[in-house]
Amino acid sequence: MELDNVYDKVISCSKCGFCQPTCPTYLVSGLEHEVARGRHQLVRSIIEEKLPMNKDVKNTIFQCLMCNACYTNCFPKIKTDQVIARARYEYIKRFGQPQLQRYIFKYLLRHPDTLGRFLKMASVGKRSGISGLVQVLRILGWFGKNIANAEKLLDKIPFKSLRERADEISPGQKTVRGKVAYFAGCGINFANPDIGLATLQVLKQRGFQVEILPNYCCGLPAYAYGDLDSVKWFAEQNFAILEQTDADFIVTDCGSCTSFLKEYHRFVNPPDKGDRIERVLNRVIDFTHLLADTEEFAEYKTNDDKQKITFHDPCHLAHHLNEKQSSRKVLSNLPGLDFVELNESDFCCGGAGSYNIAHYDISRKILERKLNNVESSGADILATACPACIIQLAWGVRNTRLPVVVKHISQVVLEKSIQGK
Amino acid sequence: MRMANMGLVKQCRKICGKKNVLHRPIDLLLYEYDASMEKGRPDVIVFPENTAQIQEIVRMASGMGVPVIARGSATNLCGGTVAFSGGIIIEFSRMKNILEINVEDQLAIVEPGVYNLDLQNALAKYGYTFAPDPASQKVSTLAGNAAMNAGGPHCLKYGVTVNHVLGLEMVLPNGELLTIGGRVSTAPGYDLTGIMNGSEGTFGVITKLYLKIIPIPESLKTMLISFTEIEHAANSVSSIIARGIIPATLEYMDNLCIRTVVKSLKVDYPVDAAAVLIIEVDGPAFTLDEQVKEIESICKENGATDIRLATDDNERNTLWTGRRGALGAMTRLKPSIVVFDGTVPRNRLPEALQRIDEISKKFNLQYGTLLHAGDGNIHPIIVYDERNSEETNRVNIGCQEIMKLCVELGGTITGEHGVGREKIQAMKYLFNPEDLHAMKKLKTVFDPGNICNPGKIFP
Amino acid sequence: MDNSFTKLIDKLKNRNIYLDKNTLSRYTTGKVAPFAVIEPDSPQIMSEVMRECYHHKTVVNIWGGGSHQNLGGQLQPYDITLSTKCLNKVIDYEPDNLTLTVESGNTLTGIQNRIKADNLFLPMNPPFSLSATVGGLAASNKFGSFAQYYGTFRDFMLGGKAVLADGQLIRFGGKTVKNVAGYDMTKLFIGSMGTIGLLTELTFKLIPFPEKILSVHLLADNPDILRSALGKIKHTAYPVLSSVLFLDLEDGTVRNPALNIDFQVREKDVKNYQTEINRIFTQDITMSENDFTEYNKRVKSYDAFFDIDDSEILYEWIVPKSQIFGLLSYLQKESEQLNRNIKVLSYPGMGILYSKLTTDEKNDVSALVTLLTARRQYVKSLRGLINIKQCPGQLKQHFDMWDMAGDQFKWHKRIKHEFDPTGIFAAGRFVGGI
Ligand code: SF4
């Protein structure tokens, strides 16, 4: 059984149960199947051949959000996402990878131009092959569960990608604070270029010299579906690209990309591994983090009405990177905004990439819990730092008619900045 | 793999509804363990939504002679919630409501599945707390705390769970619902509440708890005190208490634990200390400085080499990070871990520590020690790899030796974790057959058919 | 009398068995004297005696210091009195470890005196217990005002030994505060009034003397003032050792009210506490400062309240803490309606209130029964209960002394039956006549 290299991980689960109160799927289901402890025991039993790898195990393996909230409380610090990714890999090896996933991970994402063309066609209303595209976008997590209205939503798919709009960014400050290589995540590039523009604009205003990398998908969607072979492909391609830049910072404004890039040491294997990898990965930094580290908070306009703002911690920042301070530092220093803490701010939104589609019920319950917390925070603006969360949260907000605007933190910052600064 | 008993499953479904009953092989596998090394596969798992359902389940089980095992978060370290001889596991993840918080009567009424910490958080809003705070409080349920009579670092000053339970509502094996104690401080008759606490679910199923709550002390001061000799630390513990100071907590960590936390948690503990004490005093702010001074001078008299006092919440948290994370850090040394909780009279601690060291040398055990020192409660943490059967064997024998030692020193085999399945043999070290026979009489009273959590406590 | 029992009596003849009228009448509870009084001087002999009794179905009444023999319901007929008087050894005293193991015939006073030298005490002050033995106190679960801080026996008794009905000597609990090895049998014996076993040995957690006692005294005939004073400390974690409230209700009027709140503090903190107390109490208070020994003398004076004479009935009300003052005003009204004098002592911090009523010829039994019924009904509405702690012997048969819900009782009865199937331990005093 090839799950063996996670054997050490699952065996070190002491079954203490401390993951229970942090695990979103457990909290909404109350089932041992839906918590890290249970998942590890299940994988362990499969390895020890006490349990056959059959379809009964599917839910336990596939309903994990890979949010790693469990890691926070876990004594032996087991990275559940690694166990689960491996288990999914073995599962699809046994039962086969669905056609569509193969198409996405083995073809479409490896040819971003084709994907871009598809999207453009959809955007201008050419209906050819539309339902296939709907499926694709669902798997990539760009749609909420509003499947029935998917075609309408397609209209909202931007005509131009971020890369095509890069020239809209106004020139920045002269003083150069450093050179940034911007890694354009798919969720930003294709689905939310406005966010990317805001990010780039802010960076320029702050005096960073910005270059947009010609990168591929970071590989996280493939990882989440257990297609570890594709992950390796994406990681190797991107690593080569990242190695070529001499920028001081490799920045993304997608928390998931940031954390996944930092995981590349698991997937790439250049000759003098250690050093080269470190040199690249050490420069990878999340936009929010960079801003918190370099921002001089005196530079904002001050004439706004007070609005309440709160922040949802994307799992990949909060749990994978243990990065929760930056967003608060940035937001609480912005003028005209009153930062309020969100109860259970680092509780997953249930988006988890495309999790929301595959596991509608659990996802809905998790989102409900999140939205309840948002509502009781009394915030007018809900900021976050990951496009996948934005899609999920915005969908939830629309559906429940919560009087809240969902924004990426870079958009919030840009609005509060003095133009041209 | 055991085939599900379909007759039983059908009955359970009738009572709890189909969606609240699990029985596939994979389900049974996922409910065969708790936080101990014990395992045992149930026949079916039910998730009752109310007390009436529990009554019916228990009544039905009694009729069929099928065991019932109440299971909260299954964080116990003794095999207490393992379905040792099959049966029905009753899960409380659907009964998690705090029913009442009443600061005027200084009590809280909760459903069995409420996490200890959730109650603490709810109480904090009123400036109140529930004193028992087992290390597992984030995740252990209050019914579990009561059933196991859980301890924790604050027991020294505030007592264990039983001292804070005013009453219980239970479903007895015949399906009858019994309320004992309640909103008042004491009630006539035999102290059933006292007996039920720590009975490890062998008398019935707890369905509601009446808990005593107390105001949160006004302030806290926390110290980290280092020693170059284990004995000096242990002696300081006795001296402090003999001097009439009862700290809120009095915790001890040995050198291996210190080094492990320094390495994995990056806390600033003195790596060359043989042991540290973490002492916290609480009370009105104006009383604490004097207590701190006195503790300092007692520790110095006993040979303390370094004393650090946290001056704000931040520093206080830093001091605690090491202690709280110690067990976890130890788990990173080797994949498997076993924690014992034998207890000895406080003044026998130096001897106990030395002899535990001898035992572990004899059996070649890798271990670190944490103590709830004020209570004489020893937590030797032994790390090993359960895949190595020879090593596992040595660990098992070593543990038995440690428990025998605790008894020999006038202590007990378990101070807070419970007997469960794991320590049933060790009960013989402590009690003779007549003593156990008397306990069994109680069992006979409430559960003559032996359906409530059978196979536990008694050898 | 059976042969072997006679033999045992022979064996004990010159030492510990008394058959003379004089002794027998001194050791009589109720009307009928025992035919023998035995005072075994070791747990082993106690166990032997019990074994014989079991064998011969000889019913025993256990006698400690004799001070609480009149507690509870009417004692049923019994054959012999087993006194623990000679079980008076100290088994193990470890001042370092703050534990003490003694045989059950030791008096509380004796123990307190003995450990005083080490500045230690058993944290209890049950009223009127000069001659009381620790065994008897544990069996009757007596407590006094210190229970507010230190709890009752269940909070500081760690273990012990007992002889069961069949003579078996068992051990339970231990010497450590934390101990979860098996069922907590200690709890079973506490308050069991000698119905399931005879305690021969008890282990206690000891407490170092409080350095100073700082007392707040308040005299106010308006209960609202008392209530608000108590309210000042209710939601704080101040170390209140004891708070006691006294008053008399005369035809609906409050007389001689007094509230004492005693803080146990360290000497060095006295000044600060005084300032703090002056700050928090806006009422008209006086303060006093004592060392613990002096203070204990004052506390002893509370005992007078519990010195019940042949005409008095002592009621024990146990209610949720917030209900104490509601209960007081109920009693106030009652005293007006009945045109009676009711004396009250309360531990408001525990939700406990004692009230005393004097009976006289005018009181016919049925009026008293009606009164009890009315009170039970009322206290039930508060979700509390009321016991009759003591009353004239001839009235006992008319009262249900203990307030216990019906569905609970059968479990107590089953416990009794399991431990003492043939009724070797004299019945009558405990709940439901157990
Ligand atoms: S990764 Fe998230 S969903 Fe999965 S087990 Fe951990 S906490 Fe639960």
Ligand code: SF4
């Ligand atoms: S917290 Fe970690 S070690 Fe504990 S049960 Fe969960 S996964 Fe296992």
